[in-house]
Ligand code: KG4
């Protein structure tokens with residue numbers, strides 16, 4: 001049994017021998033009108049959702065509570081109040097059933113999503129070492145996975161994450177939170193060459209997105225002075241141009257990382273990996289560069305317990321268990 005509650009999705013999954021039996025997610029619409037996740041509301045919603053979601057995950061998997069051998073959960077990083085709900089549930093479950101408790105790093109799990117096996121599907125998993133670009137609402141990292149439980153961070157964001165760039169710029173265009181999916185949709189109707197925004201010059205494999213957000217803000221402010229309806233009239237082109245800028249920053253660093261490490265098993269993970277422009281751009285690059293490209297199915301890009309379950313499964317095989325003293329961590 002796996003539990004994920006790091007941000008605003010309550011999720012439970014059941015995994016057997018590396019195969020996902022069920023993966024249920026309860027989202028939280030309550031944050032939409034606030035322009036971001038409200039931590040206190042998130043933890044309350046987790047409390048309301050966690051028991052029914054876990055119950056449904058068991059039912060969908062056709063598994064009884066007494067058949068569960070271990071319980072994995074997200075220890076962090078994430079919102080502390082949200083993490084506490086999942087951690088407490090998992091601890092209680094493990095204690096009551098007298099089964100091992102397995103803590104999972106949420107970021108590790110996003111990458112491990114590539115190793116999820118599904119029944120009756122052709123399961124393609126990366127060979128190791130695997131180079132993965134992790135792009136979520138809170139993180140932008142280039143990671144080399146040496147084995148399932150051993151990874152090295154070779155690039156990191158110096159300020160905002162890629163998802164934050166989507167969300168914050170979306171907010172400036174009055175798009176609801178999280179703006180990433182909406183920008184993706186609007187971008188498909190716009191001209192990506194309509195506007196150009198400056199790209200950061202960050203050495204090595206690190207990233208920076210706060211400058212882009214600021215230049216987007218100033219650009220909008222200047223244009224709105226000339227035409228108060230500028231955003232409304234140009235929304236699709238703005239989204240397409242902004243998305244193109246973010247994508248090219250990400251792809252260029254991934255190319256650089258592959259060249260530096262010599263790794264051609266390449267993938268993306270995390271919420272922003274759902275972006276269709278990024279997926280298309282990477283498909284073109286990988287054809288050109290002979291990469292073996294891994295893009296997770298949409299269900300496993302944003303937060304889900306299946307990825308916690310597969311990570312927990314590998315930790316279970318290695319006997320990496322946690323004690324009841326373990327405490328959630330907002331940061332790692
Ligand atoms: O991994 P995730 O679900 O949660 C975190 O752990 O942060 O990522 C959420 C982020 C948000 O910033 C959201 O706007 C972004 O993923 N996102 C997208 C798309 N779908 C989700 N960004 C761009 N295009 C998308 N299609």
Ligand code: ZN
Nearest residue numbers: 110136302303
């Ligand atoms: Zn996440």
